[in-house]
Structures are given as structure tokens and as C-alpha cells.
Amino acid sequence: ICKLRDIFASPEKFVDQRVCLAGWVHHWRMDGKRLAFLELRDGTGFMQCVLSNELCMTYDALTLCREASVRVWGTVRHDARAKGGLELHADFWELVAPSTPEIEMVLTHESNPDILLNNRHLVIRGRRTSTTLRLRSLITQCFREHYFQRGYVELAPPTIVNTMCEGGSTLFKLDYFGINAYLTQSSQMYLESGIPAVGDCFCVLPSYRAELSDTRRHLAEFHHIEAEMPFITFADLLDAIEDLVCDVIARVLAKAGDLVRDLNPELVVPRRPFRRLTYADAIAYCREHEIYKDEEQKIHFEYGDDIPERPERLMTDQIGEPIFLTHFPVSMKAFYMQPCTDQPDLTESVDLLMPGVGEIVGGSMRIWRYKQLMDAYAREQIDPKPYYWYTDQRKFGSCPHGGYGLGLERFCCYVLGVRHVREVCLYPRYRGRISP
Numbered sequence: 449i450c451k452l453r454d455i456f457a458s459p460e461k462f463v464d465q466r467v468c469l470a471g472w473v474h475h476w477r478m479d480g481k482r483l484a485f486l487e488l489r490d491g492t493g494f495m496q497c498v499l500s501n502e503l504c505m506t507y508d509a510l511t512l513c514r515e516a517s518v519r520v521w522g523t524v525r526h527d528a529r530a531k532g533g534l535e536l537h538a539d540f541w542e543l544v545a546p547s548t549p550e551i552e553m554v555l556t557h558e559s560n561p562d563i564l565l566n567n568r569h570l571v572i573r574g575r576r577t578s579t580t581l582r583l584r585s586l587i588t589q590c591f592r593e594h595y596f597q598r599g600y601v602e603l604a605p606p607t608i609v610n611t612m613c614e615g616g617s618t619l620f621k622l623d624y625f626g627i628n629a630y631l632t633q634s635s636q637m638y639l640e641s642g643i644p645a646v647g648d649c650f651c652v653l654p655s656y657r658a659e660l661s662d663t664r665r666h667l668a669e670f671h672h673i674e675a676e677m678p679f680i681t682f683a684d685l686l687d688a689i690e691d692l693v694c695d696v697i698a699r700v701l702a703k704a705g706d707l708v709r710d711l712n713p714e715l716v717v718p719r720r721p722f723r724r725l726t727y728a729d730a731i732a733y734c735r736e737h738e739i740y741k742d743e744e745q746k747i748h749f750e751y752g753d754d755i756p757e758r759p760e761r762l763m764t765d766q767i768g769e770p771i772f773l774t775h776f777p778v779s780m781k782a783f784y785m786q787p788c789t790d791q792p793d794l795t796e797s798v799d800l801l802m803p804g805v806g807e808i809v810g811g812s813m814r815i816w817r818y819k820q821l822m823d824a825y826a827r828e829q830i831d832p833k834p835y836y837w838y839t840d841q842r843k844f845g846s847c848p849h850g851g852y853g854l855g856l857e858r859f860c861c862y863v864l865g866v867r868h869v870r871e872v873c874l875y876p877r878y879r880g881r882i883s884p
């Protein structure tokens with residue numbers, strides 16, 4: 449059995465050759481009694497198969513439905529009209545397993561979003577969704593290649609934990625053999641603990657947030673690409689994030705530029721260095737550009753306000769290029785963030801905002817002095833006990849270090865020009881959805 453990927457990769461080897469294809473009926477159309485067109489999808493590509501005469505006069509042909517699985521034998525031919533320039537002239541085919549006409553009811557354009565989400569196990573077979581999933585896999589591969597090429601080690605921290613990283617309000621609690629535990633919000637702290645062992649390290653793992661906000665970029669379960677680096681400065685951290693984003697986009701374009709540009713014609717590797725704004729600059733920008741904390745009542749942002757999703761996106765879209773938003777106040781950020789030496793009320797923190805999506809990366813330098821960390825626990829009313837292993841790092845050979853977390857789904861939205869993070873998930877998890 450030939451894979452369509454291989455045929456399209458080197459057509460010269462296959463044209464005028466007889467092959468067997470196996471896959472699913474993506475589309476099926478009878479043209480009169482003696483001619484039919486079967487668009488076959490095999491998971492690696494699509495090809496039109498032409499069935500003529502007795503091949504389309506059998507019982508199986510007359511009752512064939514979309515999504516039935518089939519094997520088709522025939523000769524690969526050039527055809528300028530066919531997608532990809534090739535088609536298969538079938539000389540034999542067999543039904544492997546039938547489908548039913550019900551499929552047409554589910555997979556119509558008129559189906560409402562809930563029906564589509566309940567039937568996502570069928571929707572993913574569609575051209576656009578299957579391509580999106582394939583590209584997500586490729587993007588993940590590019591992240592790994594980026595890290596491995598730069599000598600990072602991939603670690604696999606647990607995702608069932610008894611510490612919180614990003615504040616108690618979005619923790620999923622669970623009963624772990626009679627003990628209270630959480631689904632991890634971030635693997636950052638475990639990566640930090642790994643740097644004295646392996647140096648620069650990264651992970652690609654799910655993180656969980658009990659997010660109540662129903663926005664197009666929030667999920668309850670998302671894939672988190674996190675990295676941690678010892679002996680770096682804040683400037684090095686920003687460089688590393690720029691390098692990551694630009695290098696991964698360049699890799700994706702090199703591997704699958706045509707496929708990506710079909711979905712997102714505008715994608716280019718962003719220009720470096722990225723624009724830098726401090727949190728204070730961003731508040732001033734919003735005040736000057738009619739971006740309000742409360743749009744209806746035209747209430748301005750004040751220093752100290754959190755900039756929520758919508759205004760943040762408005763600002764990013766107006767500016768129209770990637771933005772490093774830096775130096776958030778201590779009071780707004782997680783306990784572990786390193787305060788600035790010259791301005792101890794600010795942190796060495798960064799969010800990367802991308803046009804169309806908003807925040808895709810959050811990172812910072814980490815508090816690395818023992819006493820400072822103990823003070824931060826106290827300030828945030830965190831019981832240091834379960835964090836003993838995190839604290840220990842500050843007792844046994846501490847060093848300045850920093851890292852970041854990137855939301856894979858948000859990154860995919862940016863690269864593929866997709867509006868909603870749900871669309872780049874196999875089966876998205878968000879409040880109100882647990883199946884399929």
C-alpha cells in the first residue's frame with residue numbers, strides 16, 4: 449500500500465505506475481451511471497480516484513457513503529485539473545468497512561458549533577481540521593528541534609502535584625489516594641530544580657487551569673512549552689524567547705511553507721529585536737490610545753490594574769508587531785519572580801504579545817536567594833512546607849536563573865492564523881466541555 453505523502457513527494461517515481469491506496473472516502477460523486485469520482489484521504493494526503501464502468505455499478509458503489517474505508521488499485525496519472533496535479537485511474541477497488549448517510553447530517557456547514565464540538569471525533573477528519581492537527585504536530589517537532597539543537601535536555605516533570613505556581617484561583621484540586629493534590633499549572637518549578645542536574649532544560653507537557661474566563665485563548669488544559677536556564681541575565685532571557693519564536697517560525701516555514709501559507713498567507717518570521725514596552729508604558733499607551741478598562745463608561749486604566757485579554761489584544765493589534773511587555777509590579781505577579789535590583793517594586797518579568805492573539809509567553813528571572821524566597825512565601829501567605837524541594841535549591845548552590853512558558857495552542861493560532869485556541873486542539877477542554 450502506497451502513502452499519498454510519498455506519491456506527492458516524488459511524483460516522477462509513481463506516474464504511470466500501478467499502486468494500491470488505502471484510506472477513507474473524503475468525497476464521493478457519481479457523474480452519470482458510468483463514471484464516479486472518489487476523493488480518497490489516507491491520513492497523509494488526498495487524491496482523486498476515477499472509477500468508470502463496472503467499478504461504479506456495483507452494490508457497494510451505489511450505496512457508498514462519505515467516510516467509508518476503502519482500498520483502491522489503479523494507475524497514477526498526471527492531470528492538470530486535479531489538486532496536486534495527479535489522479536488515480538482505478539482498475540479495482542474494495543469496500544473495507546461502510547459508513548452511513550448520517551455523516552452528512554453532522555458534517556455540513558450549517559451545523560452549529562455545539563454539534564460540531566460534540567462530533568469533533570468526526571470533524572477532525574475534515575481537510576482543514578486534519579491539516580491543522582498535522583501542522584500542530586510539525587510545530588511541536590520544530591520546538592523540540594530548536595531545543596535539541598541548542599543542547600537543552602528534555603525533562604518530564606509530574607503533572608500531579610501538591611504545590612501551586614500561578615496562584616490558587618485557577619487550581620484544579622483532586623483526591624490523590626486520600627491526599628489533596630492539584631493538576632499542575634506549570635512545570636516551571638520542577639524545571640528549575642533540574643538545572644543543577646542537566647543545565648538548560650525544557651518540557652512539553654499539559655498544564656491545567658480552572659479558568660472561568662470564556663475567551664478565545666483560554667483552555668482548562670493546554671500544552672505548555674517551558675524552558676529554564678542557569679546563569680543568565682534578564683537580557684539573555686529576552687534573547688532566548690526571541691530566538692525561540694523566530695527560529696521555530698522559520699523552521700515551520702522551511703518544512704511546510706506551502707501548507708502554512710494556505711492557512712495564513714501573511715506569516716513571516718518576525719523582525720528582531722522585538723519592541724519592548726514596560727508595564728508602565730503599556731498603561732500609558734492604553735490611556736493615550738482610547739483603550740479603556742471599561743469601554744462603556746470610558747474608564748481609563750490606572751497603574752496597578754491588570755490589563756485583561758481584550759484591551760491587551762487591542763493594543764497589540766494597533767502596534768501590529770510582537771511586543772515584550774516587561775517589568776510588571778511585584779504585587780501583580782507570581783511569588784517566585786525576581787525583583788529588579790534598582791526598583792524592588794518591579795520584577796524582571798516578561799510577557800510576549802503577538803498580534804491577533806495577545807500573550808503567548810510568560811517568563812521571568814526567578815528569586816534565587818534563600819531569604820528573599822522565604823519573604824515571598826510569607827508575603828503571599830504560602831505555606832513553605834510542600835515547597836521544601838524548591839527552597840532547597842536556594843540552599844545548595846543557588847544561581848541566578850530564569851525561564852518562560854509558551855502556550856502551544858496560542859502559538860499555533862498565531863502561526864496558522866486561527867482565531868480560537870479550541871480549533872487547534874484534538875479535543876479541547878474548557879469549562880462546560882468534557883467530551884469527546
Ligand code: 4AD
Binds near residue numbers: 635811
Ligand atoms: O503566563 P503563565 O501563567 O506563566 C506560567 O505559567 C509560568 N510559570 C511559565 C514559566 O515561566 N515557565 O503561562 C504561560 C503561558 C501563557 O503566556 C499562555 O500562552 C499559556 O501559558 N497559557 C494558556 N494557554 C491556554 N489556556 C490557558 N488557560 C492558559 N494559561 C496560560
Ligand code: MG
Binds near residue numbers: 799807809810
Ligand atoms: Mg501570563
